[in-house]
Amino acid sequence: MNARRAGIILNMAKNVKKLTLANKLAKRGDVIKPTEIISRQNRADNVRDIEDLVGAAGSSSSIYFSPIRTRKQRQVNGESLKMEPLKMESLKKEPLSPTRVPPKKNKKVDHTVTKIQVGSATVVKCKVVQEAAESPIMTDKIKKEMESQIKQELNIQESLEALKTVKTELVNQLDPNLYPEVQAPHPLWYNHLENIRIMRNSKTAPVDTMGCHRCADSKADAKTQRFQNLVALMLSSQTKDQTTFEAMNRLKDRTLTPLKLKEMPVTELENLLHPVSFYKNKAKYLKQTVEILMDKYDSDIPDNIKELVALPGVGPKMAHICMAVAWNKITGIGVDVHVHRLSNRLGWVPKPTKEPEQTRIALEKWLPFSLWSEVNHLFVGFGQTICTPVKPNCGECLNKDICPSANVEVKPKKKRDR
Template identity: 55%
Template sequence: MPHVCWRTRICYVVRTLTMTSPYFMQSRPVITRSGDQNAASLRSKLTNRRRNQGPGSSVAVKVEQEEARISEQGPSSAPLSTGACHPKAETDPFPLSSHSRRRKQLKVEYDEDEGVTPVKTEHWEPPDWKKQLGYIREMRSGRDAPVDNMGAEKCYDSEAPAHARRFQVLVSLMLSSQTKDQVTAAAMKKLRAHGCTADNILNTDDEALGKLIYPVGFWRTKVKYLKLTSAILQKEFGGDIPDSVEGLVRLPGVGPKMAHLAMDIAWDQVSGIGVDTHVHRISNWLGWLKKPTKTPEQTRKALEEWLPRELWSEINWLLVGFGQQVCLPVKPLCSVCLNQQSCPSAHKISPTKRPKAASPRSPDPTSAATVKTEPGEQSEVKKEPLHTPVSPNARKIKTKVKY
């Protein structure tokens, strides 16, 4: 069979040239049974690199190690058939490459939230508060209200030592609760003449101290609070007052309003808004609160949520004097107020018709139900019946009074 041997030799020569020629090895892909062309291409590149390097170089060693690693990870390919000139590769119907058999590294991409509106916390504020505040400043430009001349800022001795001045500021704030500024100023004048320090307060008996501060509201209770507070300050602070709101509210008879005002006046630090009955009332009437409040502490928190911090120190004396002169608690002077056009309560706030003093429905002015105290204080007035029962026979007696 000479023609078979001749054909076999030609196929062997062609196959030898194809496998040894650099052109065919770089251009012709080798198809394995698994269909992985990348492994064969990488193997051909590593073979060419090994031929270009010397036998003793370190690069050749690394190439051999890399080729061994690829042969271990890649699928084992069956040798090509040598009995035919055009061998056919046996492939699987669904070939899997070596990369697909290993765990793939997924690229995680975060898309922007499209169509999802982020939650925004809107800063609430009254619609006309800046205009209303400007009008209040204009009406308070004279600075002639009682709080301007007899408030806590005017009740201490300016020539006393610093710690004594701060103590006097705290005492004046404690006496001002449920008391008019005129009465507080008179009591502080007598205390300063007696010696308004923590030592002198402790060395003064209760009866003498009561005569000095009389007739401030709840003067008996305030005598006890002054003694207890002076003892704590003398023992823990050397006669000075605490420099924090937390330390001040621990003192007997000192509430949040007093603490924030003491921090502002005595320590020159703005820690919060001092809200008294005037600030509480006017803020609700002007609509400066997101929803109506029932206590001064609720009003303070509601105001601090939107009012700029640089106005916290000013708002107290501004609204207190405004409430003492124009925006009165009973029969406010809306006709002379510059905010009567923008105030939602203008010409609407009027006191209810009070019953006569002799009527059983009239509340007792000394009743505890009608007295409001600062947080931390106790009312010394006991609740009594509103009226005394009258016997039926006494009603028939008529008396005539001649003048």
């Protein structure tokens, strides 16, 4: 009977493929024959696992084992482990691993923000995080932004300081009793003039480097320079200073004298003058003027307004400026489109004027003679840079608070009105 039961147990152990220990024992032929059969009533107290078989094989005590149900299987199925008091004690004493007990998440306290209650209001106090501030990327980015802001602020401060310095110097030089009897159309006319002087000193205009007074050849004799001054003024009518300056350089490369201009073919002269406004008419006027100058003035220019205006293509504005530049004589105010526009915007004329010549007559009636020589140069440069024809930069103008035309939208003129 015992042999039969042992055979059955052995066959059962062979059929269980998952029990590797039983298979190994079966292959080795180590078949344990129990010497005593334990009754089923006491089975619950004496049952052992297959893993205990190896350790108890040499003992004489009777052991009953189940080849099917291992310790691991019973633990998984939740069966009682009271049959293994030693194992239970070791299990109880085994400390819980970190994987069994999830770590407690400590509540993060944000030390960078502090809320302070002040009455009914809550004040939030922020602290700069040192790690973020010391980060190389953040540091470089902050440095670049700060450098650009600092440079802009420094440039603005330097410009303001320079304007204040110039204004202080002019105010110190200003006599409070200066021009007390001037009956100007605008009561703050001298404030306008003083502010324009300050702005002109701080910003260069095209007229400063390319005006008619800069077009003559400084190495030529006085007579030739006067002639070249007249030619530049004749070309400057309704033409930008840059264009006039370039045309004068082309003419000077061909030796600009009355004789050379007389001998030059009209077509060649027109090509040299292009793209000056009305260059064909101006070429014709130059040819006629050269003939008069060579016949009547020994290749020089007249030294009075009457004879200058009599020359072909020469108007009052050109004549007065030519007298000031070429002969160093102040005979009147040279009023061009810039002086005409600014005089009307600033209210320097009793009533709006339509033509530059009307503006000249109105200005000369009240403006002190000592200021005639600088009005043209001041107003032309100011009109080229700030008080422009279509979109004046009133935000940059020192007269924005005392100018009657400040922030007035100016519409561009139609083509037929130009």
